[in-house]
Amino acid sequence: MKIDKSVLKKLFILAAGCILFAWLVLDTARATAMFSAVWNLFSPFAVGAGIAFVFNVPMRAIERQLADIRKTGLRRGLSILLTILCLVLIIMFVFEMLIPQIRLTVESLSQTIPVFVEGLAAKLMVMMQDHPEMRDWIQEALKLESLDWNGIFKEALGFLGNQVSTVMGSAVSVIGSVTGAIINGVVSIAFAIYCLARKEILARQGRRLLYSLISEQHADQVVRVLRLTNSTFSNFISGQCLEACILGCLFAVAMAIFKMPYISLVSVVIAVTALIPVVGAFVGCILGAFFILVNNPIQALTFVIMFLIIQQLENNLIYPRVVGTSIGLPGMWVLVAVTVGGDLMGVGGMLLMIPVTSVIYALLREFTENRLAERGIPAEKLQNQPPELTNKYNRTQQRRERQRLQKMKQKFLEMQNQKKK
Numbered sequence: 001m002k003i004d005k006s007v008l009k010k011l012f013i014l015a016a017g018c019i020l021f022a023w024l025v026l027d028t029a030r031a032t033a034m035f036s037a038v039w040n041l042f043s044p045f046a047v048g049a050g051i052a053f054v055f056n057v058p059m060r061a062i063e064r065q066l067a068d069i070r071k072t073g074l075r076r077g078l079s080i081l082l083t084i085l086c087l088v089l090i091i092m093f094v095f096e097m098l099i100p101q102i103r104l105t106v107e108s109l110s111q112t113i114p115v116f117v118e119g120l121a122a123k124l125m126v127m128m129q130d131h132p133e134m135r136d137w138i139q140e141a142l143k144l145e146s147l148d149w150n151g152i153f154k155e156a157l158g159f160l161g162n163q164v165s166t167v168m169g170s171a172v173s174v175i176g177s178v179t180g181a182i183i184n185g186v187v188s189i190a191f192a193i194y195c196l197a198r199k200e201i202l203a204r205q206g207r208r209l210l211y212s213l214i215s216e217q218h219a220d221q222v223v224r225v226l227r228l229t230n231s232t233f234s235n236f237i238s239g240q241c242l243e244a245c246i247l248g249c250l251f252a253v254a255m256a257i258f259k260m261p262y263i264s265l266v267s268v269v270i271a272v273t274a275l276i277p278v279v280g281a282f283v284g285c286i287l288g289a290f291f292i293l294v295n296n297p298i299q300a301l302t303f304v305i306m307f308l309i310i311q312q313l314e315n316n317l318i319y320p321r322v323v324g325t326s327i328g329l330p331g332m333w334v335l336v337a338v339t340v341g342g343d344l345m346g347v348g349g350m351l352l353m354i355p356v357t358s359v360i361y362a363l364l365r366e367f368t369e370n371r372l373a374e375r376g377i378p379a380e381k382l383q384n385q386p387p388e389l390t391n392k393y394n395r396t397q398q399r400r401e402r403q404r405l406q407k408m409k410q411k412f413l414e415m416q417n418q419k420k421k
Contacts, residue, residue: 044184048191055196057237059083080196094272097265098287108294229359236355243322244274247281247314251288254306260299262291281311329358 024031063079195202211219248271255263270284285307293300320334329337334354341353372382 044187045191047184048188049195051188051192052195052199053233054237055080055083055087055192056199057234058086059196062086076197080193094268097268225359225363228362229355232358232362233355236358239322240275243314243319244271246318246322247271247274247310250310250314251307254310255303258299258302258306260292260303261295262288266291266303281307281314285311329354329361333357333361 059079062082063075066075066078069075069078207219207223210222214222248267251270252263252267255266260266266284266288269287270281273284273287274281285304288307289300289304292303316335320330320332334357337353337357338350341349341351343349345352
């Protein structure tokens with residue numbers, strides 16, 4: 001009997017998949033360690049590819065403005081350089097506004113807190129003098145006279161000695177981790193620049209490899225889905241930046257109405273932190289309330305209340321419409337994607353789940369339209385207000401009524417024939 005090669009190939013793939021699944025289940029620790037080692041090896045390149053994907057959005061806009069430059073390499077190089085320069089200037093602008101204000105706030109608090117502590121200590125001393133029974137109760141509860149101060153001192157020295165050795169070991173580990181992170185960061189940035197400079201070549205090489213491995217029909221589908229994913233993620237990044245700007249402007253207007261300090265600083269901080277969906281603005285709220293707290297605690301409380309109100313409007317109205325419209329996803333599903341992504345993978349899940357849901361939504365919509373066309377479902381049944389449909393029970397009743405009338409008709413004909421005879 002001749003065995004079909006395609007069937008043999010599918011059986012081999014199925015067997016390999018079963019073996020891999022069994023290994024993952026039976027030896028989870030080793031599998032996790034292996035995947036972790038592989039990820040540590042390739043993580044700088046994955047991060048670099050992600051950086052290149054994000055940088056590609058503003059770089060395309062800059063490159064369109066430099067269309068007059070005929071040399072492709074020069075235009076691409078200038079576009080990459082201007083993109084990196086713009087992002088660096090934005091980061092420097094934010095830190096230039098943020099760091100001095102944090103320093104002034106900390107200095108103000110360092111002057112305010114000792115005065116507060118001294119006042120609190122003075123009030124406690126007065127309270128102890130006015131209520132000697134409280135003082136006696138505290139002394140009895142603490143039992144300061146019965147404590148073994150020599151033993152406590154020796155234990156404290158031993159604890160400090162152990163902590164010093166632990167801290168030294170941790171310091172060496174931290175230095176190694178920081179050095180590795182710096183090296184990985186440099187590799188990621190270099191790889192991102194390479195990807196941006198040769199993105200058309202890399203895309204062409206990927207398509208050639210794809211068409212060489214699978215059938216043309218399946219490769220066409222993969223390429224189409226990848227293009228849809230690229231467009232969706234790019235629109236998501238643009239929509240997220242637009243939404244952050246809108247939120248920062250809303251806070252600037254609201255703070256100006258209530259005559260709060262640090263309007264420009266707090267608005268910029270909230271706009272930058274709002275790039276993280278839903279929860280990012282809460283970080284800006286904490287920083288803004290911290291800045292305002294030094295000048296006026298009542299205004300800080302008013303700011304928190306104002307933030308909660310604006311955040312509800314932003315989460316339920318502005319964000320789903322702005323970001324959802326940019327990626328072609330209804331606002332209801334944006335909320336679902338943010339909630340599910342946050343529960344599954346935290347902040348990264350929020351950033352990832354929205355465009356992924358948009359791609360799934362577009363593919364499911366296309367699949368539904370094709371299936372409806374194949375099955376020939378009438379268009380009037382798919383309208384917002386479909387026509388009145390006949391109930392299955394009513395159809396059964398009508399069929400029984402037709403059968404009853406048919407029997408009556410047959411009986412009548414039989415009676416007529418008998419009379420004639």
